[in-house]
Amino acid sequence: MAADDKKKKASGDAAEPQFLFVQNSKDVTFADGKMTMKGINPTTIFFSDRPERIAGHETTRDFIKSWSKGDDNFKIDNPNATLSTIGKDGDAVDIVVTLSNPVLEKGSLTYDVKILEGKAPESAGASSLFIDIVGRPLTPVSVAGVARRTTRRVCYRR
Secondary structure, three states, X not given: OOHHHHHHHHOOOOOOOOEXXXXXXXXXXXXXXXEEEEOOOOEEEEEEOOOOOOEEEEEHHHHHHHXXXXXXXXXXXXXXXXXXXXXXXXXXXXXXXXXXXXXXXXOEEEEXXXXXXXXXXXXXXXXXXXXXXXXXXXXXXXXXXXXXXXXXXXXXXX
């Protein structure tokens, strides 16, 4: 199933699977409103939760190609994402961002980012980017669910 098909399903009714995406890299840098994931994994992982648990991967290149396809796409409705990385002090650092304008070249993936929560380091090591679904603003894993997820994370970590 192509990423744009997954995104269409993500914006369908509640019975349809809603997919989230994960991208991993060896390093990440922030500068001038851009986040660059260096040593980006060549595949983007996707998964869904109930009612159907589905998981798989597609090439990161295909994921980026599908960015603007379909009626409800990431170009029209920029996704929020959480970047999870390990800071210089060894503690986990989570930064919530809005992603736009992806550019994939020479093993690096660069997004324009707007930081919604957290403080982005200039650089960090291995990182995972958890990208929200398109649409469904009231679901617990959507753009509107960022605050609820943050609250849950704080509770789980205590």
